Amino acid sequence: MPELPEVETVARMLREGALPLVGRTIRSAEVLWPREVASPTPRTFARRIAGSRVQSVGRYGKYLLIGLSSASDGADGLSLLVHLRMSGRLEVVSCSAAFTPHARLVWLLDDDLALRFEDARKFGRVWLVDDPAEVIGKLGPDALAITLEEFVLRLRTRRGTLKPLLLDQTFIAGIGNIYADEALHLARLHPLRTADSLSEDEALRLYAAIRQVLLEGIAANGASFDWVYPGGRFQENFKVYGRTGQRCPTCDSPIRRITVTQRSTHFCPACQPLAG
DNA sequence: GGGCATGTTAGCAC
DNA sequence: TGTGCTAACATGCC
Numbered sequence A: 001m002p003e004l005p006e007v008e009t010v011a012r013m014l015r016e017g018a019l020p021l022v023g024r025t026i027r028s029a030e031v032l033w034p035r036e037v038a039s040p041t042p043r044t045f046a047r048r049i050a051g052s053r054v055q056s057v058g059r060y061g062k063y064l065l066i067g068l069s070s071a072s073d074g075a076d077g078l079s080l081l082v083h084l085r086m087s088g089r090l091e092v093v094s095c096s097a098a099f100t101p102h103a104r105l106v107w108l109l110d111d112d113l114a115l116r117f118e119d120a121r122k123f124g125r126v127w128l129v130d131d132p133a134e135v136i137g138k139l140g141p142d143a144l145a146i147t148l149e150e151f152v153l154r155l156r157t158r159r160g161t162l163k164p165l166l167l168d169q170t171f172i173a174g175i176g177n178i179y180a181d182e183a184l185h186l187a188r189l190h191p192l193r194t195a196d197s198l199s200e201d202e203a204l205r206l207y208a209a210i211r212q213v214l215l216e217g218i219a220a221n222g223a224s225f226d227w228v229y230p231g232g233r234f235q236e237n238f239k240v241y242g243r244t245g246q247r248c249p250t251c252d253s254p255i256r257r258i259t260v261t262q263r264s265t266h267f268c269p270a271c272q273p274l275a276g
Numbered sequence B: 001g002g003g004c005a006t007g008t009t010a011g012c013a014c
Numbered sequence C: 001t002g003t004g005c006t007a008a009c010a011t012g013c014c
Helices: A004-016 A042-049 A148-156 A162-167 A177-186 A200-219
Strands: A026-031 A037-039 A052-060 A063-070 A076-083 A088-094 A103-109 A113-119 A125-129 A256-260 A263-267
Touching (some): A004 A052, A004 A063, A004 A088, A004 A200, A026 A052, A037 A042, A042 A076, A042 A125, A076 A088, A148 A200, A162 A263, A177 A263
Antiparallel strands (some): A088 A113, A103 A113
16 A cells, blocks of 8 residues: 555554454564565565564555564564555465465464565565664654744755656655545646745745645555555545546546656636646 | 656766 | 656566
């Protein structure tokens, strides 16, 4: 579940779902598709994680952060990071649950449970590190943690086009193609506007719109609209994303689709004028 | 079969 | 340095 609200939904499931991960002991790990283990080597990955206990499940941007402690000496510090990329799924299941064709990593837990990472497109990545900063250290502030003041300050250091800027995880972490389009529509800003062209009011609108669409996404358990994910309902609230040619809910104009830095981009030409 | 897909990165040019 | 373009990664759906 690729963007911030979908990743947050996974984190909550792993913390508070029917089969919580927190508190479980990881007995062993099996790597079925080695390329998805970014570091260390798959063999070292499996050896180091065996016997550890899950202390916490968190999220930063689109990354899941799973805090571990060593079962033998109680030492904290090891972190398992997971990025779902385009099609990754992470869930705790009974060991007897049938495997899907896309299982890439399996962690055997206590009580005959297993944590499974499934990923049709094989873009997902996992890391086992002493310090999460090794992986997420270059990211910008989390899109839901950043303050208005910080957002405006960062915006003032940039000149580029809004759409790719929102997708730049080193600028702000967590926004993807869907929520970028939805936030720009809510803020009434054309995706090709540039950061240095925004008035104070427009910057404030953008900040508020980002928060609103992300929080609404989380409240709906994220979005799910192709064969990959079940569960979320936010796709029912899309105003522009994937609605090319359909009516803008605000003004009834037809939604347009353009391509911006290789990503499909949806907007309402009436609500989001480029000039004026 | 071509086009498309919720993401990221490397290499390159200006 | 910032910005942006292209290709690549791998698979599946329509």
